[in-house]
Amino acid sequence: xxxxxxxxxxxxTSADVKLPPGQYLTTDFPVLSAGPTPHIALEKWEFTIDDxxxxxxxxxxxxxxxxxxxxxxxxxxCVTRWSKLGTHWEGVSLDTILAEIETDAEYAMVRSxxxxxxxxxxxxxxxxxxxxxxxxDDEDLAPEHGGPARLLVPHLYLWKSAKWxxxxxxxxxxxxxxxxxLGYHNYGDPWREQRYSxxx
Amino acid sequence: xxxxxxTVIALQxxxxxxxxxxxxxxxxxxxxxGQHIDVRLTAPDGYSxxxxxxxxxxxxxxxxxxxxxxRLSDGEVSPYLTEQLAVDDRLELRGPIGGxxxxxxxxxxxxxxxxxxxxxxxxxxxxxxxxxxxSAAPFRLLYSVREPGAVFYRDELRAxxxxxxxxxxxxxxxxxxxxxxxxxxxxIDADLIANSTWPSRLTPTCYVCGPTSFVESVSVxxxxxxxxxxxxxxxxxxxxxxxx
Numbered sequence: 001x002x003x004x005x006x007x008x009x010x011x012x013t014s015a016d017v018k019l020p021p022g023q024y025l026t027t028d029f030p031v032l033s034a035g036p037t038p039h040i041a042l043e044k045w046e047f048t049i050d051d052x053x054x055x056x057x058x059x060x061x062x063x064x065x066x067x068x069x070x071x072x073x074x075x076x077x078c079v080t081r082w083s084k085l086g087t088h089w090e091g092v093s094l095d096t097i098l099a100e101i102e103t104d105a106e107y108a109m110v111r112s113x114x115x116x117x118x119x120x121x122x123x124x125x126x127x128x129x130x131x132x133x134x135x136x137d138d139e140d141l142a143p144e145h146g147g148p149a150r151l152l153v154p155h156l157y158l159w160k161s162a163k164w165x166x167x168x169x170x171x172x173x174x175x176x177x178x179x180x181x182l183g184y185h186n187y188g189d190p191w192r193e194q195r196y197s198x199x200x
Numbered sequence: 201x202x203x204x205x206x207t208v209i210a211l212q213x214x215x216x217x218x219x220x221x222x223x224x225x226x227x228x229x230x231x232x233x234g235q236h237i238d239v240r241l242t243a244p245d246g247y248s249x250x251x252x253x254x255x256x257x258x259x260x261x262x263x264x265x266x267x268x269x270x271r272l273s274d275g276e277v278s279p280y281l282t283e284q285l286a287v288d289d290r291l292e293l294r295g296p297i298g299g300x301x302x303x304x305x306x307x308x309x310x311x312x313x314x315x316x317x318x319x320x321x322x323x324x325x326x327x328x329x330x331x332x333x334x335s336a337a338p339f340r341l342l343y344s345v346r347e348p349g350a351v352f353y354r355d356e357l358r359a360x361x362x363x364x365x366x367x368x369x370x371x372x373x374x375x376x377x378x379x380x381x382x383x384x385x386x387x388i389d390a391d392l393i394a395n396s397t398w399p400s401r402l403t404p405t406c407y408v409c410g411p412t413s414f415v416e417s418v419s420v421x422x423x424x425x426x427x428x429x430x431x432x433x434x435x436x437x438x439x440x441x442x443x444x
Contacts, residue, residue, distance in 0.1 A: 010243045144416060
C-alpha cells in the first residue's frame with residue numbers, strides 16, 4: 001500500500017463490478033489517438049494478410065462484408081484507466097479471416113491506415129478472442145473510433161485493438177508496434193496491469 | 201517503472217479551476233517535454249486512484265517538477281489535487297510516460313503548437329524546454345481558450361512573446377475576448393489556421409492537445425492547409441479523464 005493521501009477518500013466502484021486493477025468505470029467512449037483521424041472511402045478500403053514477403057489473402061470492402069459476421073458484447077479496458085462494460089459490436093471473427101491461412105508464424109503485426117501498428121502473439125487473434133469490427137451500437141463505426149473497421153481484441157488493453165485496420169503481417173519473430181516502441185507494455189494484459197514496459 | 205514520492209513545495213492557482221503543483225521528487229529520472237506521469241492517491245483503508253497528468257515544467261535533472269491540473273467537477277482525483285493538497289504533503293508518482301507527443305531540443309524544424317484549454321500544459325513544457333536549451337527552433341503557439349481569465353501561465357507567456365526572437369503566440373477566445381481585442385469570439389477556423397500557423401511548405405511539426413472534438417477539428421484544418429498526417433501529433437482527453 002502506498003503512502004496515505006491526507007483527506008482523500010476516493011470514489012469506489014460498486015463491489016459487484018469486477019474491473020482490472022487500477023481501472024475505473026466510464027459510460028461514455030473517450031478517444032485516444034496519436035495523430036489525425038484517417039478517413040478511408042469504402043471503395044478504396046482493403047484488408048490484407050501477408051507474411052512480410054507476399055500477400056496471402058486480400059479482401060475489398062464488398063468481399064469482406066460477404067464473410068459471416070458475429071454480434072459481440074465485450075468489456076473494454078484502456079491503458080489510460082477507463083473501462084467500459086458491455087459494449088456491442090458487429091464484426092468478422094479473426095478465426096474466419098485466418099481460416100485458410102497456413103503458417104508457422106507465432107506473431108502478428110496489425111497495420112492501420114495512417115501508419116499505426118501494434119504487435120501481438122498470433123494465438124491472441126485466434127479462438128474467439130478477436131474480430132475485425134465495423135459496427136458499434138448498431139451504427140456504422142465512426143472514423144474517430146476506427147471506422148470503417150477496427151481490430152477488436154478486448155482481452156488486451158485497447159491500444160491493441162487497432163483503429164482503421166488495413167492488414168496483418170505474420171511474423172516468425174516478435175517486433176514491437178507503435179506504442180510498444182514508445183514505452184508501453186509488449187503484451188498489455190489489463191488483468192495483470194501490464195501498462196508500461198519495464199513492468200510495474 | 202517504480203513509484204516515487206514527491207513533496208509539494210509550492211502551489212499556485214492558474215485560473216479559478218486550475219492549479220500548478222510544484223514537487224521535489226528525489227531520484228526522479230528526468231523527462232522529455234510533452235511526457236506525462238501517473239499520480240496515485242491512497243485512502244486510509246488502502247483504496248487508491250491513479251490518473252495521468254502532463255508535466256508542465258522544463259526537463260531538469262534536479263528532481264523538481266511542476267504539474268498543472270484542471271479541476272473536473274465530476275473528477276475523483278483532480279478535485280483533491282486542486283483543492284485539498286497542501287504544501288509539504290507527499291504525493292506518489294510514476295513515470296515519465298509516453299514517447300510520441302514529445303519535443304526534444306535536438307529538433308530544429310519549425311514547431312506549431314495548438315492548445316485547447318488545459319491542453320496547453322504539455323505544450324508549455326515544450327516552450328520551456330526550448331528556452332532552457334537555448335534552442336533557436338522557430339515556435340508558434342495557437343491557444344484556444346474560453347475567456348481571458350482561463351489562460352494558463354498568462355504572465356510567463358506574455359514575457360515570452362515580448363522577447364524578440366521568441367515564440368509567436370496567438371489567442372483564440374471562444375466565449376469572451378479582452379477589451380479592445382481585434383477579433384470576435386470564435387473557435388479556431390480555417391482563416392485563423394491560415395493566418396497564424398506556419399505555412400505547410402515549411403513542414404512544421406504540429407502538436408495538438410485538447411479535448412477530443414477540438415483535436416479532431418484542428419487536425420482536419422491542418423490537413424486542409426497541406427500539412428501531412430505524419431507531421432501532426434495529437435494528444436486528446438475525453439470528458440471522463442484521460443490525460444490532462
